[in-house]
Structures are given as structure tokens and as C-alpha cells.
Amino acid sequence: MIKGFIFDLDGVLTDTAEYHYQAWKRMADKLTIPLDREMNEQLKGISRMDSLDRILALGNQTDRYSVEEKERLADEKNEDYKKLILDVTPADLLPGIAELLADLKAAGIRLALASASKNGPVIMEKLGIADLFETVVDPAGLKNGKPDPEIFIKGAEQLQLKPKECVGVEDAQAGIEAINAAGIFSVGVGTKEMMEKADYAVANTNELKLMDILKKANS
Ligand code: BG6
Ligand code: MG
Secondary structure, eight states: OOOOOEEEEEETTTTTTHHHHHHHHHHHHHOOOOOOOHGGGTTTTHHHHHHHHHHHTTTTTTTTTTTHHHHHHHHHHHHHHHTTTTTTGGGGBBBBHHHHHHHHHHHTTEEEEEOOOOHHHHHHHHTTTTTOSSEOOOOGOSSSOTTTTTHHHHHHHHTTOOHHHHHHHHHHHHHHHHHHHTEEEEEEESSSTTTTTTTEEEGGGGGGOHHHHHHHHHH
């Protein structure tokens, strides 16, 4: 019996995954590192500093910067990103998400957020959906990022539910792996290829229908 949904944010509730890419792309260009959209798939769901480390590794620049310099680069990306999310409004919810959240509420299913983003709570406010979520996992308190299951296990705990009573929704490969490892039913949004490991996958958010998901998760 499913009692809770645990959502990723970027790329699931709103298209901020695109803004993360744009901000990282600008940083990568500056560092003369060839970041493209394919490589960007590997950054989805990954924390800010881990993303920077992956970009530096891509450019064979792993040892080029001190810890302090890397902090500065990560801050710079984040300032750039914050400018891109300034104008986020409820109209930026991805297609079908407002309906899905309304259906979940009507069904009495409880909601948690499991995003690696420290900007998550601000974006939820801007989207006008913060009040719908009972609890938000604080990414600053995590020992391990996705694909480790920690963030989804915490999400279930914060809802005081067992993993088996929850559904997790993700657009990142690392996120699907994290949900699966937590023993939670995984729903993926993305191409078949990217969402291969999801228990149930759809191509777009407007295909996320509560009844379809519950049928699959409870079967
Ligand atoms: C995840 C995104 O949700 O949050 C990643 O998929 C991002 O792309 C990560 O790097 C951390 O976000 P932030 O806002 O804390 O830099
Ligand atoms: Mg995401």
C-alpha cells in the first residue's frame, strides 16, 4: 500500500536541470573543458562539488585547483545559477506536475522532497508548492550523495513510512539507482535508455498519472 511519494526536484517538478547545465557549461567553457549534454547526464542528481570534480576530471584538471579555488569556482557557478532561477514562477512547473500533486493530495498520499540541491527550498517557494510537501531532506546533512540510497531512506524516515510504502520519482540515472537501493518503487522520467533501471518509466512528466503509477507499484 503506497502512502508516500518522494520527489526529486530538478528535471522532475521543474526544468531547473536545464539551468544547472547552462551554468556548468559557462564554467566549463571558462576552464576550456568540453562539457556537452551527453556528459551532463552524468551530472544530474550529483552535488555541486562532486559535479565540479567530474567536470575537472573530464578536462584532465583534477589536481589543478586547491580546495579554496574549487570552493570559489563552485560558488561562481551557483551565483550564475541563482540568476537563472530568479524568475521561476508556478508557471514553471513541468507539464502534468500540478495535476499529479493535486491528485496525490486528494488521495491523502504524503509528499517528501529528496533533492541534492541546496537551492531546493527556495525553488519550491517560487513554484508555489512548498506547502504541499510535508518534509524536505536537507542535502547538507548527507554523508553520501546519489546513487547512494541515503537521501531516499531519509525521505521515507522523515515521512515515518517504510520504503515499501513509498514511490520515488527521478530524472537522473544516479537518482533511480538511489531509489532502487533504498528499496523504494522507482519511477523515472526520461528516455528508455536513461531510465532502464527504473521500475516504471515515462518519457515526459505529463505521462506521470497517479492511477498508472499506483497500479504498477501495488502490483
Ligand atoms: C541536483 C541537480 O538536484 O542538485 C544537480 O540534479 C545539482 O545538477 C545538485 O548539481 C546540487 O544543486 P545545488 O543547487 O545545491 O548546486
Ligand atoms: Mg533531477
